[in-house]
Amino acid sequence: MSDHHTGSCQCGAITYTLSAAPLWVGHCQCTNCQKFTGTGHATNMVAPKDALTVSGTAQTYSYDADSGNHMTRYFCPTCASPLYGQSSGSDSLVVIRVGSLDNPGAVEPQAVIYTESRCAWDRVDQDLPSFPGMIKR
Numbered sequence: 001m002s003d004h005h006t007g008s009c010q011c012g013a014i015t016y017t018l019s020a021a022p023l024w025v026g027h028c029q030c031t032n033c034q035k036f037t038g039t040g041h042a043t044n045m046v047a048p049k050d051a052l053t054v055s056g057t058a059q060t061y062s063y064d065a066d067s068g069n070h071m072t073r074y075f076c077p078t079c080a081s082p083l084y085g086q087s088s089g090s091d092s093l094v095v096i097r098v099g100s101l102d103n104p105g106a107v108e109p110q111a112v113i114y115t116e117s118r119c120a121w122d123r124v125d126q127d128l129p130s131f132p133g134m135i136k137r
Ligand SMILES: [Zn+2]
Pocket: 009, 010, 011, 012, 013, 014, 076, 077, 078, 079, 080, 081
């Protein structure tokens, strides 16, 4: 996959550049992703934090994930678009919301996770490997 990506929020107040290929791309159907996207899943990509350069000031919201880690979500204070998140369990990584990319079609989802909370109507690519929760590493 390409190692240069740009993205922004909907109103354009926040832009970013990622100068690395994503380490993982996939769909997450957990209830937190459903709440903040307002739909059946989020499409996320994991990337090295030091390759992400953000312009503009995001607002943050933190919560405790079911992994036991503290998650912080970064979003635009003006248009509320979700941009990326970070877990206290992995300081060197960020989880970028693929829909915020200027070219979301440039990356390739590899799996579906948290299918245990999948809505019956949220039928993402049935050929991808799927996992009831987090992929165990
Ligand atoms: Zn915005």
